[in-house]
Amino acid sequence: MAQVEAPAVDHPLDPLTAEEIEAAADIFEAETDLDGEIKYHNITLAEPPKPKVKEFEPGDTFDRKAAIVAREDGETYEATVSLAENTVLEYEHLPDVEPAVMPEEIEEAREIVKNDPEWREAAAKRGVENFDLVMVDPWSASGFEPEEHKGKRLCRALSWIKTSENDNGRARPIEGLFAFVDLDEMKVVEIEDNGVPDEDSPLPPEDADYRADRVETRDDYEHLDVVQPDGPSWEVDGNKVEWLDWELRVGWTAREGLVFHDVKFNDGDESRQVLHRASACEMAVPYGDPDPNHSWKNAFDIGEYHAGRMANQLTEGCDCLGVMKYFDVEMNTIEGEAETLESAICMHEEDDGILWKHTEERKPHTEVRRRRRLVISFIATVYNYDYAFYWYFYPDGGIEAEVRLTGIDSNGVVPADETAEDTYGQYAIVAPQVKAPIHQHFFNFRLDFDIDDSSMRAYEVHNEPTGSERDRKNGFRAKETLLERENEARQDIDPNRGRYWRIASSETENSYGRSCGYKLEPHTNVSAPMKPTSSYMRRSGFIQNHFWVTPYNDSERFAAGDYPNLNDDTTGLTEWTEEDRSLVDEDLVVWYTQGVNHVPRAEDWPVLPVEIASFHLKPEGFLDSNPSISLPAEPCHTEHDITSPDNGSSGDDCSSADD
Template structure:
């Protein structure tokens, strides 16, 4: 079952814009500015107030609201700031030489433009394409690979596939070596690149690769599993504010980042203490490694170039989440400035995650067990062939885990008939007759604006090192203060147990340890691309796993504000060249999480999830384990559940206290 989601007025300065606010903002812009007939609204979103304003806010205060508008007209990009209180445009700025993200409308329209272009049809026909209505077209960013003479155009580079019928897997049969460059301002094909037919005798893969339940034979020995919470969930929701155990947070949203968290705090039993001011996935880059010219150009920024929030799914009860769910709807604008509401964009539920802690007193045969339940807040976005699940887990022990699950269909191409796996040289896998899937990576950058106890902070790198004489086993976790931005450009080293710690300069726990949190890496990978490559240049944030910067209201996205068709290094790699001080300031941590995807036949036709994550854990923030106060849960054995009396709670002390 799902809890009800009620409409309500804005009651906090960080609440995302409502549908009514979006339409009011557009009305103000259109009443005050002389807009061109071709104007398109790329973003109408909350202009988040400064930290000082948010910290000074008290429930019941008037909420001062402003919106940031990004629009395009006459081939130029503009930014406007609109005061909702005064109903006026307070700032209007022309931003020359930049391209906003590709919009949903541009994706849909460019597909039709390509399919009906006569030059493209002629080239596609050479590859065995007959029914152009069955073609699907994905307009990829052209960033850094625009044809000569077209660098100043707003372009996409369209790639395509051909289905057997309307319900078949659209990505099973690539139309290889054919690219259409579409000018999105003109909405016209302006250049065709034809790199030749891979196999004249067999230009298209011969087989479909279906996966739908109505197209494949499903097994009958997979019994239904349900999650039941007869007493309801342990969380409370008030608008965008969530309370769960000791956690309090606000759920936010932007069209660019999707899910955002604000004002994350933890109650230590005496007071509610701040942990994070803001947290989100700020950018991602997906570079491909296959040296084949048909694929080596691929390097998509799914957050900055597409705005992953706009590609979010409407989540379906019972499939994307289990148990008792609460959904958050989100409002976003379309290209005409109209407000659209995406229902069930964010799902929240609880789930069991195995053992939290346990101890057996073997001398007196007493056991205490606590299950690790976690609060899950997530959204899922489909970016063409790939599906990304962004999950944030909040745990009873005061820790937070950020996780990405990657699934969907690998980007693919065509190889000649008869080519075998022995011919791939590690650059791709053959997954179906004449279908290859190239090696690639996914690099996600997370922006973590910490506010430990609302105090200035310091950032440390911590790793193991030996101490003592050669005959002894001494070692320690050595801490090194990262004093400047350049010192804080660091990489993981799991063999040394390396992690990073941010601590308050003003608060300590009961034992004299500065209150802090540590960022603990899990699996990760760096980019092997050459320093002069597109990905290393444009996605400067992949150059290191860990970064730290002083808080700056204008530094929000790891690849800068406008990465689309930007061939320069912007964002983190540019900002940190200033080498600003990190000592006793308001510091932001940035973590680049890499996934190395060496594709395989077992990933076809749909990829079983690849999982990547990292952990934020309290270290010295508390005086002890806060989950000691969790009650034991009732448990049942298989024997008891099938007993004629309907089953009873098991009788040992670690489950339900022994006497229940």
């Protein structure tokens, strides 16, 4: 049995090392009674409960534990392993539970489908000749499993056909043909053939090239560079990052991808707690086209596939610019071995326009400070879609979470004579015979607040007029309402009234008597238009509202529950909040659902320009004044700087002294 005598980490929240992952698998196999082929779906850090982390001081010893989700002979098991004691502390069989689909299962299922005789026969009727050029995407069959195969670990495979090895194969869907694969048995259990939309033209006629070596690129787009001759402003020690007044720990899980721990903001000489943990914990992508070839689609890209496992190696493209710091991450394979994904996380600084400015018109005198931000990001490619998750940390104490959606729309085939006006609203025709159905993307962010390491309260804030109906004064105010229980806190955005939500300490105040807090300021959002009885709403209850608050519970980690794959029941937030627990003077967790409404356009083809979804956390009463007043003025370049021989000079700074 492999042993880990001492963890090669310095904080109890640091992700498992490669050695710890493999040691955990060895301990699990030695200490349990499983004797078949074990498949490891997750080996990750069993994060210590919040009170334990708060007790930790640098230099303290701590026990490292691994949380394991394993599968053997079609059954699922959970275990907690002590790496210090080389033993299994907890071990449980979970009947009727299906963990997320693993990359190894996806690859094997692809080959199973491509070699299935019945599937090949149906694909050949659609014009497929070279099966080496077929692309297969096994989607979870959640909510739409054939009745006779209920209870099996199923995926439902879609497919496309390329015209050459480097062709964008997604231009040619093999429409109306699906293969249901049992991932335990690794065999096709059913072929669904809904017919060909146009028998005279079963495949769309055009390629959809986008690669630089296959399209003509323009020559009037001049190079833009980001240069930091003195290096970046951050300091990194292992997983700990310090940047200006921010201090945080960078973490990772195979399920969520990027996770932040122990987020603090320095107020003078005091390091003050803001967040204990923050991540995007779940996604739901429902499709609205009633066509039976597409109406079943409802992907949980985090819970069903684990976005962290789909992450890109970010050195392969221009995902970041300037001076960059990359973080490698360790994840387990299905065999229980450790696998390194290099450069999964990118950190860099970028300019984001003006942070603050004022011109004294009587002097004259101008002061300007640029809104530089620290960017920490990862990008996951889940089949056709690419999701870029960005977290921005600002000098003024703000945090912004942003998702950029790009990639290729999931698509289908229409008859050659169909026009865009025939069914606009259900789907768009984006290329000859190619349709892209209407759909939405919902991201749920779990924000475990820890304002000043204290108990907290949650408030709803909106604008309303003051005075009587006959009062001709222009009075209005921001009305703040305490949210006392969970069901009161289930709310949606209201931009017309300027609604936001505030999480504040029950114990600390700023110098002016305002409780120290942060506000969640929503940006553009969207509600789910599906019927309340739909399978989408049942399975993804977290999309029923934008804003949720719960008291901290260590076991409540994922908005749609621990195991959404092939689970038709309502779990997660809707289930937990049935208790309607008190939120007053508690340790609070905010869950924010960020929605994107995607009505496809021809302009989205062949690759979608980014759709952006975001929200902002801002200090509100947390500080006594603007902390970014202390920022120095930066060099500013004039037109003369650009055209002069010495165009690399620093130029004047972004302030003007009095004459």
